[in-house]
Amino acid sequence: MVRIRFTTFLGERIGGISSVEVSATTVGSALRALTDRYPELARLVWTGEDVINPMMAVFLNDQLVEAGQLGTAVKAGDEIDLLAAVSGGVA
Amino acid sequence: MRLSFQETRNDPKAVVYTRCTIDLPSRDVRLEDVPCRNLEEVLGGFGRSFQILGERTIVNAFTPENPLIVNTGILTGSSVMTGLRTYFSAYSPLKVSAKGLPGAMWSAGSDKFGCKLRWTGVDELILEGRASGPVMIVLRRGSEGPTVEFKPADHLLGLSCHDKIMRLQKDYPQDAHFAVIGPAGENYEACYFAAVGLSTENQLKSGDDKCRWAGRGGMGSVMGYKNVIAIVAQAPDQMGKLKPEIRDINRESATGPGSRKFREKDKGGLGGTWAHYEVFNPNNLLPQDNFRPKGDDKPWLMSRTVVEPQFFIKAESCYRCGINCHKNVYDKTAEGGRGRFRAKFDYEPVNLLSTNLGIHDPNQGADLISLVDRLGMDSISVGTTIAYVLDYNERHPEKPLFNGARFGDFERVKELIEGTGRGRYPEIGRGVKRLSERLGDTTYAMQCKGLELPAYLPDTNPGYPWAIAGGHMSMATHLLYPAERDQSVDYWAKAITQRGLFQVRDDMLGICKFTIMSPDMAAQALQHEVGLDITTQELLATVRHAYIRGLWMERKQGFERSEYTLPSEVFDRPNSKLGLGGPFVTREFFSALSEKVWSVFDQEIAAF
Numbered sequence: 001m002v003r004i005r006f007t008t009f010l011g012e013r014i015g016g017i018s019s020v021e022v023s024a025t026t027v028g029s030a031l032r033a034l035t036d037r038y039p040e041l042a043r044l045v046w047t048g049e050d051v052i053n054p055m056m057a058v059f060l061n062d063q064l065v066e067a068g069q070l071g072t073a074v075k076a077g078d079e080i081d082l083l084a085a086v087s088g089g090v091a
Numbered sequence: 092m093r094l095s096f097q098e099t100r101n102d103p104k105a106v107v108y109t110r111c112t113i114d115l116p117s118r119d120v121r122l123e124d125v126p127c128r129n130l131e132e133v134l135g136g137f138g139r140s141f142q143i144l145g146e147r148t149i150v151n152a153f154t155p156e157n158p159l160i161v162n163t164g165i166l167t168g169s170s171v172m173t174g175l176r177t178y179f180s181a182y183s184p185l186k187v188s189a190k191g192l193p194g195a196m197w198s199a200g201s202d203k204f205g206c207k208l209r210w211t212g213v214d215e216l217i218l219e220g221r222a223s224g225p226v227m228i229v230l231r232r233g234s235e236g237p238t239v240e241f242k243p244a245d246h247l248l249g250l251s252c253h254d255k256i257m258r259l260q261k262d263y264p265q266d267a268h269f270a271v272i273g274p275a276g277e278n279y280e281a282c283y284f285a286a287v288g289l290s291t292e293n294q295l296k297s298g299d300d301k302c303r304w305a306g307r308g309g310m311g312s313v314m315g316y317k318n319v320i321a322i323v324a325q326a327p328d329q330m331g332k333l334k335p336e337i338r339d340i341n342r343e344s345a346t347g348p349g350s351r352k353f354r355e356k357d358k359g360g361l362g363g364t365w366a367h368y369e370v371f372n373p374n375n376l377l378p379q380d381n382f383r384p385k386g387d388d389k390p391w392l393m394s395r396t397v398v399e400p401q402f403f404i405k406a407e408s409c410y411r412c413g414i415n416c417h418k419n420v421y422d423k424t425a426e427g428g429r430g431r432f433r434a435k436f437d438y439e440p441v442n443l444l445s446t447n448l449g450i451h452d453p454n455q456g457a458d459l460i461s462l463v464d465r466l467g468m469d470s471i472s473v474g475t476t477i478a479y480v481l482d483y484n485e486r487h488p489e490k491p492l493f494n495g496a497r498f499g500d501f502e503r504v505k506e507l508i509e510g511t512g513r514g515r516y517p518e519i520g521r522g523v524k525r526l527s528e529r530l531g532d533t534t535y536a537m538q539c540k541g542l543e544l545p546a547y548l549p550d551t552n553p554g555y556p557w558a559i560a561g562g563h564m565s566m567a568t569h570l571l572y573p574a575e576r577d578q579s580v581d582y583w584a585k586a587i588t589q590r591g592l593f594q595v596r597d598d599m600l601g602i603c604k605f606t607i608m609s610p611d612m613a614a615q616a617l618q619h620e621v622g623l624d625i626t627t628q629e630l631l632a633t634v635r636h637a638y639i640r641g642l643w644m645e646r647k648q649g650f651e652r653s654e655y656t657l658p659s660e661v662f663d664r665p666n667s668k669l670g671l672g673g674p675f676v677t678r679e680f681f682s683a684l685s686e687k688v689w690s691v692f693d694q695e696i697a698a699f
Contacts, residue, residue, distance in 0.1 A: 007349045008609045009574075012590060016627070018609050043575050055370055055574045059351060062359035081348035085361060085370045086570050 002030050002074045006082045014038045027060055028070030030080055045082070057085040092165070092214045093124075100624035103127035106165075108135075108214035111230070111237060115222040115317055116155075120239045125215075130633040131640075133623065134599035135164040137197040137560070138637045139215065140180035144195045145644050152184035152193040152309070153279070153316045161208070161216040161270070161322065164601020168209035169620050170333045172341040173412050173603035177205035177270070177289060179310035182648075184283040185472065185522050186308055187541040190649030194540060195641070196308030196560050199598055202291040203410040204268040207324035212237035222318035229263075232326035244320035248277060251465035252288030253300035255321060260295055267325040268295075270305075273467020276315035278514030283521050284472035284543075285311030288464075292410045293417075299432040300461065301419070303409065306469035307561040308542065336619035340612055345413030349607025353416035355406045363406070363418040364438035368394035374670030376573060378447040378546050380498045381482040382537050382658075386668040392451040393441055401453060403429045404436075409603070416605055420457055434460040442546040443474030448481060449498025459501075459508060466512025471561075475543035476523040477507050479536050486532075493519070534659045540650060545569070549657045550669055553676050553684055554587045556655035557692075559595070559641035564604075567594035578675040584687035592638040596630075599637060635695075642692055643699040655685065 001021040011018050020037065024030035028050060035042040047053045050070065058065040059081040065072060074080070092108045106127040113120050131138035140160040149157045159181045166174035176199045186194035208216070211230045218228075227244040230237055247255045252273040259269045269290040276285035287310050288302035305311075333341075344350060346359075354360025362369075371377045372391050375384040384390070391397060395404075395418075403423045406415040418437070422430030434440075434457040444463060445456035463470045481498045484491040493516060496503035510516040518526050523543055527536035537544040539555045545562045547569040549555055554568025563569040568591040571577070597604045600613065608616070610627045617623040617630070625633075657676065665674035 005348045007607050009607075011609060016609070016611060018611070043577070047576075053574065054373070055570075057352065057361055059348075059359060064356070064359075064361070081351060083348045083351055084570060084574050085352060086367045086573065 001076055002078045002080060004030060004034050004080045004082060007084070009084050010041055010044060010082065013040045013044075024074055026070065027058060027065050027072045027074055027080060030074055031058070031070070031082070034082075055085055057083050092209070094621055094623070096622045096624065101130065101133075101629070103129050103133050106133045109212055109237065110215045110217065111213045111239065112217045112219060113228065113239065115218060115220040115226070115319070118241055122237060130625070130629070131599070131637045133165060134633060135162060135167070135214075135601060136176065136178045136199070136599040137180055137595065137641075138599040138633070140178060140197060141195060141637065141640055141644060143217070144180060144182065145640060145647070148647070149182040149193055152182045152313060155220040157182045157193075157313065159218040159310070159313050159317055159319075161218070163205045163209050163214055164599055165621055165623070166616065167601030168206035168329070169601075170331050170337045170341075171602060171616050171620050172344050173201070173409070173414075173606050174601050175201045175203065175205055175409055175412070176598070176601045176603065177208060177305065178598065179287050179305045179314070181310060181313040183308040183310075183541075184279075184312050185541050187524070188645070188649035189651065189654055192648040194648050194650065195644045196310065197598060198287070198305040198307040198310045198560070200287065200289040200303045200305035201409045201603055202268070202289055202303045204270050204289040204324060205601065206328075206410070207266070207268040207326055210326035210329045211324050212326075216322070218317055218319060221316060225318050225320050227321040227323065228319060229323040229325065247271075247320050249274060251300075252302050252467040253294070253465060256288070256290045256294065256302065257298065259321060259323060260290075263323055263325055265325070266327050267323055269324075270322040271467075272311045272314050272320060273465065273512070275466045275468045275512040275520070276311035277320070278512070278520070279312040279315035281514035281517035281520045282468065282511060283309045283312050284469040285309055285315055286467050286469050287311045287314060288467055293407055297432070300464060301417075301432070301435065302464060304469075307471065307564065309469070311467055334619055337616065340616050340619070341413070343612065344606040344608060350414045350416075350605060353414050353605050355415060358415070362395055363416055363436075365395050365418050365436050365441055367438045369396065371573070374573065375668045376548060376551065376670060378442055378548060380449050381447060381478040381535060382544070382548055383666055384548070384668050389451045390446045393445050393453060393456060395436075398436070398453040402433070403427070405429060412603070414605055433457040434464070436460070439546050440470040440474070443471055443478070447474060447478050447546065448504055450501055450504065451499075452501070455501045459505060462505065462508055463512075466508070468512055471545050472522060472543040473508060473511060473519075475537050476519050476526065477504060477511075479523045479527060480507065480519060482535055483530065483532060534663065537658050539657070540645070540654055548669070549661050550666060550674050550676060551671075553583055553657065553681055554591050555657060557587050557591070557642075557688065559638065559645065560598070565595050565598070565638075565641075566591045573671060576671050578672065580680060580683045580687060583684050584691070587688050588691040593631065593634055595638050595641075596634045599634065639692065639695045640699060643696045646696060652685065652689065657681065
């Protein structure tokens with residue numbers, strides 16, 4: 001199983017949870033499994049068929065996954081972080 | 092602050108905080124222990140200060156009756172990472188209703204001043220009235236509680252925020268941190284958006300100009316009116332023992348997904364808020380030439396990708412913070428090493444003091460950011476107001492304002508900034524709302540309720556008007572459109588009334604918004620750090636109540652529904668260059684949204 005972690009920005013749309021575990025072989029299929037389970041997140045994650053929303057950032061075990069690298073293989077125990085690529089406001 | 096939750100899980104009366112009220116004209120000091128009346132007061136920050144402000148009706152920000160409240164959150168000075176926030180609250184000279192009454196505001200700043208304030212034994216400092224001459228207030232931890240001393244501050248006048256802090260460090264070399272105003276605050280009558288500069292550990296050690304800021308709403312102007320030039324908080328560190336549960340929360344804050352965007356790329360991050368350029372620019376979402384992206388490639392010249400090879404960039408942090416969100420820009424030495432410190436590049440000041448002024452040279456951008464810091468102004472307000480001036484001069488070449496500056500005219504823009512901070516351009520210093528109304532040319536004045544907009548296009552954020560303390564700091568709807576591209580009224584009504592308002596939570600707790608701490612984690616932090624047994628739902632309800640109080644206070648000060656709107660060019664001159672489906676906020680859309688939002692908020696406001 002692969003663990004997908006996300007921030008409140010996504011979690012608040014699905015009951016406040018902050019991570020899920022999915023069965024997947026690639027980063028893309030892991031994200032697809034996530035949005036199949038939680039369709040509320042689909043518009044945040046995808047802008048088209050297998051096209052990741054450019055406003056989102058995906059990390060696999062601390063490494064940034066570019067939009068063209070969704071086919072990157074994952075294995076049990078891997079961790080994917082999904083977050084909005086923009087935020088702001090600090091003093 | 093004393094907490095004793097042994098018998099009750101979250102009884103507010105179990106929390107007693109120490110209030111220090113200073114009557115500035117008489118120098119009378121009153122120290123008192125104040126039991127909390129409700130959970131808003133327990134959490135602190137604006138949750139406490141707004142209850143004090145709400146009891147008063149103030150007709151002018153610059154009157155003795157308007158207090159300046161300096162306080163902390165329940166987690167300020169705690170072991171919780173980023174528990175560093177200091178809050179400055181008052182009726183603002185900048186935020187103003189159509190009736191001419193000031194609105195209540197708060198502004199928050201980080202690093203160690205807030206901790207030191209707590210460690211003197213003072214949780215809340217209320218400055219009443221106005222001192223007869225420039226004064227400095229020195230708070231210390233004494234053997235029998237906090238002590239207060241007044242010192243003349245004439246020798247500090249005219250110095251930049253940084254130079255004031257450096258001077259104070261010589262006088263108070265041990266265990267002290269400082270809150271100061273710069274020249275802009277001293278010229279409060281001509282500059283309504285002066286900030287309060289807070290000293291940082293990095294600054295005191297390096298000697299570099301690296302203040303943190305309570306910037307929004309002119310809290311530095313109120314401090315200037317009161318003739319308080321500096322506040323010194325001197326006390327030994329009293330950091331508590333780190334509990335295992337808090338260590339885990341801190342680790343999650345520093346390494347979890349929430350803070351990734353602020354961390355460096357080689358630390359598994361995206362490179363800080365400055366990296367917004369990378370994702371906004373391809374979609375023409377970057378404010379350019381007064382919030383009107385042109386679809387050209389000029390904004391890209393201020394992106395980190397382009398700037399980084401020219402400078403030495405070091406990620407640094409506030410006291411004890413592991414996120415390292417400060418992207419400090421230094422000159423690069425001939426050997427490629429770190430040279431002279433230039434400026435801290437955050438998205439907001441970079442955009443509003445360069446791209447949005449038509450300036451696309453990072454050296455010039457760094458100079459302007461540094462200048463605004465030295466003068467002690469809010470970079471958002473001064474940048475957005477000057478963008479309006481440049482826009483006006485483009486539109487009215489026959490009767491230009493001030494020195495006739497146009498977009499991209501670095502030298503004249505620099506002169507406008509310097510003159511504003513020094514009090515020579517009061518029409519700029521009093522903000523874009525007043526300036527545009529005097530000129531009768533308000534449609535492209537980028538403000539809501541008198542507060543200048545931050546660096547997110549109003550075309551993509553119809554939630555701006557419901558921010559109670561500045562555009563993106565108190566209503567988190569500024570990033571929704573890029574992320575979800577939803578153009579329906581129902582979506583936006585829900586976003587404002589059910590999600591965006593919770594942005595104000597951390598302005599009660601005393602932590603930084605950059606931890607992106609989930610509600611559950613925040614409730615756990617409260618339980619483990621201070622023993623406050625509060626459920627996530629109770630926490631959210633308390634935050635919501637505090638936010639609604641803010642709306643109620645706006646209504647009390649005369650703000651009417653018609654003032655909750657956007658700059659009219661959003662409706663009347665839609666920008667065809669806008670990416671992601673183009674403009675969608677029409678008058679009809681906004682009118683329907685407004686009805687839905689108020690149908691929710693009106694019922695809750697009525698309960699006050």
